[in-house]
Amino acid sequence: MCTMQPPRLLLFLSLLLPGMWADPEAEPQVWQLLQTSVFTNISSAEVSGVAFLGDIPIFALDPANWSIHIHWPWAAQATDEGDAGKVKSYSKHYLRSMVRYVHDMVRQAKMNYPLVVQIRAGCVLYPNMTSWGFMDVGEGGRDLTVLKIDRQCWEPQQPTLLAEMVSKSLTSKKSTMGLLDHLLTISCQSYVLALCRYGKATLERQEPPVATVFARTPGPAQLLLVCHVTGFYPRPISVAWLRDGREVPPGPGLNTSAVLPNADLTYQLRSVLAVAPRDGHSYACRVRHRSLGTRSLLVPWENHSAAPGVGIAIAVLLLAAAASAGGVWWWKRRKGDEAAWENQEFLM
Numbered sequence: 001m002c003t004m005q006p007p008r009l010l011l012f013l014s015l016l017l018p019g020m021w022a023d024p025e026a027e028p029q030v031w032q033l034l035q036t037s038v039f040t041n042i043s044s045a046e047v048s049g050v051a052f053l054g055d056i057p058i059f060a061l062d063p064a065n066w067s068i069h070i071h072w073p074w075a076a077q078a079t080d081e082g083d084a085g086k087v088k089s090y091s092k093h094y095l096r097s098m099v100r101y102v103h104d105m106v107r108q109a110k111m112n113y114p115l116v117v118q119i120r121a122g123c124v125l126y127p128n129m130t131s132w133g134f135m136d137v138g139e140g141g142r143d144l145t146v147l148k149i150d151r152q153c154w155e156p157q158q159p160t161l162l163a164e165m166v167s168k169s170l171t172s173k174k175s176t177m178g179l180l181d182h183l184l185t186i187s188c189q190s191y192v193l194a195l196c197r198y199g200k201a202t203l204e205r206q207e208p209p210v211a212t213v214f215a216r217t218p219g220p221a222q223l224l225l226v227c228h229v230t231g232f233y234p235r236p237i238s239v240a241w242l243r244d245g246r247e248v249p250p251g252p253g254l255n256t257s258a259v260l261p262n263a264d265l266t267y268q269l270r271s272v273l274a275v276a277p278r279d280g281h282s283y284a285c286r287v288r289h290r291s292l293g294t295r296s297l298l299v300p301w302e303n304h305s306a307a308p309g310v311g312i313a314i315a316v317l318l319l320a321a322a323a324s325a326g327g328v329w330w331w332k333r334r335k336g337d338e339a340a341w342e343n344q345e346f347l348m
C-alpha cells in the first residue's frame with residue numbers, strides 16, 4: 001500500500017525570516033500534540049491532550065468539554081493566527097470524527113473494549129529552516145501505525161489485523177492525507193515560527209544552576225561525595241568531578257543521575273562520586289551551563305570539616321571574579337591558547 005514517491009522539496013524559509021536562529025548550533029524546535037483516548041465501551045470515549053513546544057506546555061484539551069486551554073497569553077496570540085486558528089475552531093469536529101472512526105475500526109476488527117488509543121503528531125523545525133512533520137498512532141501502549149508523509153501512506157508497526165486494517169483505511173483516505181500533509185508541514189512550521197516570535201522571552205529563558213556538595217558515609221571505609229545541581233533551565237548541562245583539578249573520567253565510582261524536571265519548569269540532577277575517606281586528594285564539582293556563558297561553577301568539597309555532611313557549599317557567582325576570568329579568557333583566546341577554557345573557572 002505504501003508506494004514510493006520522490007522526496008518532497010524541503011521548505012526554505014530563511015529568506016522570509018532574516019535574523020532568526022543566527023546561531024548555527026541552535027537546537028531544533030519540536031512541536032508536538034500528545035493525545036490519549038480511553039474507549040470504555042461503544043458509547044463512551046474520554047479524550048485528553050497536551051501540546052508542547054520543546055519542554056514548554058502550550059495548551060491542554062479539557063476532557064470534560066473538549067475546550068482548549070492555552071497556557072500562555074503569547075501562545076494564545078500565536079494560536080489564533082493563520083491555520084492554527086482554523087484548526088482550533090475545527091478541533092471538536094476533528095475529535096468527533098476521530099472517536100467515530102475508532103469505534104468503527106473496533107467493530108470491523110471485532111475487537112473488545114476497553115481500548116486506549118494514543119496519537120502523537122507534530123513537526124520538527126531545524127535551525128537551517130527545513131522541517132518535517134510526523135504522526136503516529138498507538139494502541140494499548142504499543143505502536144500501531146505511522147504516517148509516512150514523503151510516501152503518502154500509513155505504515156503498520158505491528159503484524160496484526162488491526163494495524164493492517166487501520167493503515168490501509170487511513171492510506172485510502174486521500175483527502176485526509178492531503179490535509180495532514182499540509183497541516184504537519186506548512187501549517188505546523190508557521191505555527192512554530194509564530195510561537196517562537198511571540199514567546200521569545202519564555203522560550204529563551206535561562207535560569208542558572210545552584211550546586212550543593214555534601215558527603216554521605218554508607219560505611220566506615222566509604223565516602224560518597226554528592227553534587228546536587230538544581231534550578232537550571234534550559235535542560236542541557238554538564239556536571240563533572242575534579243580530583244586535584246583534573247576531571248574524573250567515567251568509571252565505576254562515578255554515578256550521575258538523569259536530568260529530572262522540577263515543578264517550576266527548571267531541572268535538577270545529581271552526581272555521586274565514591275572515594276576513600278581521607279585519601280589526601282581535593283575534590284570539586286564543576287558545572288557548565290548556557291546561563292553561565294563561558295564560565296564554570298566550581299563547588300569544592302570541604303574535606304577538612306569535622307563532621308560528615310557539613311561540607312555544604314552553595315556557590316555564588318561573583319561578578320568581579322567573572323569579569324577578571326572573562327578578561328583572562330579573552331587574552332588567552334587572542335593568544336590562540338586552546339587550554340584557556342580551564343582558566344575561566346573560578347572558586348567561590
Ligand SMILES: *[C@@H]1O[C@H](CO)[C@@H](O)[C@H](O)[C@H]1NC(C)=O
Pocket residue numbers: 040041042043044
Ligand atoms: C459506558 O462507559 C461509561 C463510562 O465508564 C458508563 O458511564 C456507561 O454506563 C457505559 N455504557 C454502556 C452502554 O455500557
Ligand SMILES: *[C@@H]1O[C@H](CO)[C@@H](O)[C@H](O)[C@H]1NC(C)=O
Pocket residue numbers: 062064065067
Ligand atoms: C470546560 O470545562 C472547564 C472545567 O472542567 C471550565 O473551566 C471551562 O470553562 C469549560 N469550557 C467551556 C467552553 O465550557
Ligand SMILES: *[C@@H]1O[C@H](CO)[C@@H](O)[C@H](O)[C@H]1NC(C)=O
Pocket residue numbers: 010126127128129130
Ligand atoms: C537541515 O538540518 C537537518 C538536521 O541537522 C539535516 O538533516 C538537513 O539535511 C538539513 N537540510 C539542509 C538543506 O541543509
Ligand SMILES: *[C@@H]1O[C@H](CO)[C@@H](O)[C@H](O)[C@H]1NC(C)=O
Pocket residue numbers: 252254255256
Ligand atoms: C547509580 O545510582 C542509582 C541510583 O542511586 C543506582 O540505582 C545505580 O545502581 C547506580 N549505578 C552505579 C553504576 O553505581
